[in-house]
Amino acid sequence: MVSQTKSAMGQFITSMRSLFVEEQDVEKRWQRLAPLLRILLSDPVIKAQSKKWPKCAQAERAENLLFYEDPDFGFVINGLVKAPNTRTSIHDHAHNWTLYGVLDGSENIERYKRLDDGSRPDYAEVQNTDHIRVGPGDIDLVRPWQIHAEESGDERTVAIIVRAEKAGGFLQGRYDPVNKKYWQGYGPRQIPYRLD
Numbered sequence: 621m622v623s624q625t626k627s628a629m630g631q632f633i634t635s636m637r638s639l640f641v642e643e644q645d646v647e648k649r650w651q652r653l654a655p656l657l658r659i660l661l662s663d664p665v666i667k668a669q670s671k672k673w674p675k676c677a678q679a680e681r682a683e684n685l686l687f688y689e690d691p692d693f694g695f696v697i698n699g700l701v702k703a704p705n706t707r708t709s710i711h712d713h714a715h716n717w718t719l720y721g722v723l724d725g726s727e728n729i730e731r732y733k734r735l736d737d738g739s740r741p742d743y744a745e746v747q748n749t750d751h752i753r754v755g756p757g758d759i760d761l762v763r764p765w766q767i768h769a770e771e772s773g774d775e776r777t778v779a780i781i782v783r784a785e786k787a788g789g790f791l792q793g794r795y796d797p798v799n800k801k802y803w804q805g806y807g808p809r810q811i812p813y814r815l816d
């Protein structure tokens with residue numbers, strides 16, 4: 621929980637909560653959240669704080685720092701610190717909406733589309749459709765079931781991620797495009813981390 625209500629994070633939470641009340645159209649809500657996150661990403665204090673955030677594991681099951689979980693609306697604010705040149709598996713976030721904002725460093729984001737109809741268990745054909753390079757202040761809106769992967773650049777990369785609900789308690793899709801495999805796994809472990 622953030623105690624400094626005047627901090628950029630405190631202001632971000634307040635404005636997010638207002639938008640959750642005001643905007644009931646889910647697609648529009650998540651589009652309108654992006655500029656709020658951009659303001660947070662431009663805050664020099666949080667950028668300075670992030671220098672000491674711990675690195676998160678990127679194994680079969682990743683880790684996220686958990687900064688905040690909203691008691692009324694359920695959204696969460698995560699931090700993610702990746703070592704240089706770390707690539708995630710190709711995955712989706714199931715039904716969860718996600719805003720992925722880069723605070724420091726850079727990332728390559730790959731997006732994929734599914735070509736088969738999903739009727740065969742353990743099988744998926746996916747094709748790369750986009751390759752986007754993002755840097756500080758850039759935000760990627762990851763819609764439910766969108767298939768993607770992220771790779772950090774040559775330096776430590778820090779992201780602030782907003783999710784509609786806490787990840788880790790439900791299964792998400794994973795994809796191997798070479799062997800056309802599909803399987804599911806739990807999302808990132810949530811590591812509670814208190815912001816000063």
Ligand SMILES: [Fe+2]
Pocket residue numbers: 711712713762768
């Ligand atoms: Fe992701």
